[in-house]
Amino acid sequence: MKGMNDIFSDEILTRHYVNSTAANVFRRYGFSEVQTPILEEIDIFIRSAGKGSDIVTKEMYTFNNDDGKIICARPEGTAGVIRALIQNKLISNETESKVFYIGSMFRKERPQRGRFREFCQIGAEFVGSDTSTVDIEFLAMIYDWLSNLPLKSSVKLLINDLGEPEERKKYLQSFKKQFRPVIDEFCDFCKKRFNKNTLRLLDCKNITCKRMTQFAPNILDFLNSKSIKRFNEVQEGLKNLKIPFKVSKTLVRGLDYYTKTVFEFVSESGLGSQNAIAGGGRYDGLSHALGGPDVPAIGMAAGLERILLLLEKEKLNLDSNTPDLAIIYADEPGRKKAFELLFKLRNRGLYIDFEHKIKSVKSQMRRANRLKTKEVLIIGTREIENDEVQIKSMNSGQIRLEKLSSI
Ligand code: HAM
Secondary structure, X not given: OOOOOOOOHHHHHHHHHHHHHHHHHHHHOOOEEOOOOOEEEOHHHHHHOOOOOHHHHHHOEEEXXXXXXXXXXXXXXXXXXXXXXXXXXXXXXXXXXXXXXXXXXXXXXXXXOOEOOEEEEEEEEEEOOOOHHHHHHHHHHHHHHHHOOOOOOOEEEEEEEOOOHHHHHHHHHHHHHHHHHHHHHOOXXXXXXXXXXXXXXXXXXXXXXXXXXXXXXXXXXXXOHHHHHHHXXXXXXXXXXXXXXXXXXXXXXXXXXXXXXXXXXXXXXXXXXXXXXXXXXXXXXXXXXXXXXXXXXXXEEEEHHHHHHHHOOOOOOOOOOOOOEEEEEOOHHHHHHHHHHHHHHHOOOOOEEOOOOXXXXXXXXHHHHHOOOOEEEEEOHHHHHHOEEEEEEOOOOOEEEEEHHHO
């Protein structure tokens, strides 16, 4: 299917490597892993991402459930994780919940480099506190993880503050007032979302829209003194930790649930237009909107495939699954003995390779080379009679002799 990929061994190794790097770093910050179902009721995404968001209006894979409800393949992880925390009574104002997740998400988007219809997100959510130190620690955790990966093309952190809902409301009024008279000059897509998903006009990739919105009002001018103080604290904290960042007034994010700090880690080269490798922000009202207690939270998700694209050029030297030993037979009695040895040695925890088709020694050696086998053991009538086999290192060519009866 378009935008949904088959994934094989080498890529899976790299995926495990990236995932475990994330899990190791997140655990050091006190996060534990959570898994939620791929299918969820559509309602939680409408209530969280927003009715007017791209995800809800055109990107979800939906199905009718037996009970008459509409369910969908999750387009993102946050809403499902918060639903799970609420239902399992793991959210309260007295405690903090810090969780991370790794799993497939589904969006019916037009596939292109770095954009798929099934993709894997590595996400984390910190629920229960809204001091600026939470935002700083959370951003430091993602920075810590990404710095642990050999991402040569530099990854840049962009931050912005979308304010409290009241502040954003005033900002939107001013934005609409400025652009309503000239809305016909925007692309068709922006014209359509002007009323429902206004902020997204700011990150439209269309050149004319970009030219228009560079004169848009700055959301930071609409923040009250408390919000400005908070945003300054976040920036100070990042500076103190020597985490480079840039304030971007056009960073708005695509989901309705964000408040206050929002951020994206973008790659400056190698990904083209789909250059956000991770994004997120504070979403203080989501738990309440989903029927849970009114508890603040911040979260992020990274696109695993985009990280893999950036890692493509790196020589990662991951420990791939190559045979420790190939047992090579020289004749029929050797083949019988080889088949016996195969099980004996494998029971000792070794990865042993054996050619089942009847092949010459030369051909079996070629196979051992192709599979990057570490050592080969050669056995035939002569070796059985002499109770001695040769074990050859494929790397150094060195040969050692071993008693067959003691193997
Ligand atoms: P998002 O910005 O929609 O945020 O997605 C997060 C990341 O997922 C993106 O930065 C990108 O790397 C990756 N991604 C998104 N769509 C695709 C796609 N079609 N193909 C490949 N990669 C993709 C969220 O999903 C929020 N739930 C993040 C969050 C967590 N906010 C708070 N908590």
